[in-house]
Amino acid sequence: MDGGDVDGGVGGGGGIEKDEEAEERTELLRDRFRLSVISIANAEAKKLDMEASEPVVACVADLAFKYTAEQLARDVELFAQHAGRKSVNMEDIILSAHRNKHLTGLLRSFSQELKGKGPQTERKRKKSSKKEDKAIPS
Amino acid sequence: MEEETFDPELICSIFKLVWSRRATERNESIEVVDVEVGDRTKKNRQTTANSNALKLSCELIRIFVTEAVQRSGMIAEAEGINKIEPTHLERVLPQLLLDF
Numbered sequence: 001m002d003g004g005d006v007d008g009g010v011g012g013g014g015g016i017e018k019d020e021e022a023e024e025r026t027e028l029l030r031d032r033f034r035l036s037v038i039s040i041a042n043a044e045a046k047k048l049d050m051e052a053s054e055p056v057v058a059c060v061a062d063l064a065f066k067y068t069a070e071q072l073a074r075d076v077e078l079f080a081q082h083a084g085r086k087s088v089n090m091e092d093i094i095l096s097a098h099r100n101k102h103l104t105g106l107l108r109s110f111s112q113e114l115k116g117k118g119p120q121t122e123r124k125r126k127k128s129s130k131k132e133d134k135a136i137p138s
Numbered sequence: 139m140e141e142e143t144f145d146p147e148l149i150c151s152i153f154k155l156v157w158s159r160r161a162t163e164r165n166e167s168i169e170v171v172d173v174e175v176g177d178r179t180k181k182n183r184q185t186t187a188n189s190n191a192l193k194l195s196c197e198l199i200r201i202f203v204t205e206a207v208q209r210s211g212m213i214a215e216a217e218g219i220n221k222i223e224p225t226h227l228e229r230v231l232p233q234l235l236l237d238f
Contacts, residue, residue, distance in 0.1 A: 022159060029152050033144075037203055040142045044207040045222060050214060052207060052222045059227060060206045067238060068149065068199055073156040076195075077185045088153075088187040093194045100237045103201065110197050114190045 030065050037061035072096060090114070144196040150187060153195075157185040202238055209234060 038057055045052040052060075079092040090111045097103040161184050187195070209230035210222045217226075 022155065025155055029148065029155065032148055033152065036144050036148065040200060040203050041207050043142045044204050045211065048208065048211040050211050050220045050222055053224070055224050056210065056222050056227050059224065060203055063206070064199055064202050067202060069152055069156050072195065073153045077157055077160065080185060086183055086185055088185060088191050090191050090194050093191050093198060097198065103237065106201065107194060107198060111190070111194055114193055
C-alpha cells in the first residue's frame with residue numbers, strides 16, 4: 001500500500017480510488033473464501049450422510065466471512081494492541097473465543113499441537129522439550 | 139485424515155485488508171503531520187499476525203463452518219430430511235452467533 005500519492009491530504013480523488021480498490025480486493029477475497037467454505041461445508045454434510053443445499057452453503061459462507069472480517073479481525077487486533085503488541089499471536093485468537101468454553105478448549109489443544117510441531121531449531125532443544133512436558137493443561 | 143481447512147494465506151490477506159483499513163481510519167482521525175513517512179511511523183505500523191495465529195484462525199473459522207453445518211444437520215435429521223435447508227440453518231443461527 002503506497003501512501004505516496006496523498007496529494008491534497010483529505011480524501012479527494014485519491015480517496016475514492018483507494019475505496020474502489022479496497023472493494024475489489026474484498027470481493028476477490030470473499031470469492032476465494034466462499035470456495036473454501038463450499039468445500040468444507042460439503043465435506044461436513046457428507047460426513048453426516050446429508051447434503052447441504054446451495055442457499056445454506058452460500059449463507060454460511062457469507063456469515064463466516066462476516067465473522068472473520070468484522071468480528072475476528074477486529075477483536076484480535078484490539079487484544080494485541082491492548083497487550084502492547086503489533087503482532088497478533090495465538091493467545092489473542094484463543095481469547096476471542098472466550099465466550100464459549102468448549103471452543104476455547106478446542107483452540108487451546110490445537111494451539112498446543114501447533115507449538116509442539118513448531119520450529120525446534122529456534123530454541124534450544126532441551127528447553128523446548130522441557131516446556132512441552134510442563135505445558136500440558138494450561 | 140484429510141481435514142479440509144482454510145488456506146492461512148487467504149485468512150492472512152483478509153486480516154491485512156481489514157487492519158490496513160483500520161490503520162487508514164486511524165491515520166485520518168489523528169493529525170498525521172509526516173504524511174511522507176506513510177505506513178512506517180511507529181504509531182501507525184500495521185498490525186500483523188504470526189503464522190501459528192493464522193493457522194489457529196483457520197481452525198477457528200473452520201469450526202464455525204462445521205458447527206453451522208452440524209447443528210443445521212441435526213435439525214434436518216430430526217425432521218427426517220437428509221438435505222439441509224435454509225429453515226434448518228435459521229433455527230440454529232441465534233445460538234451459533236451467540237457462541238462465536
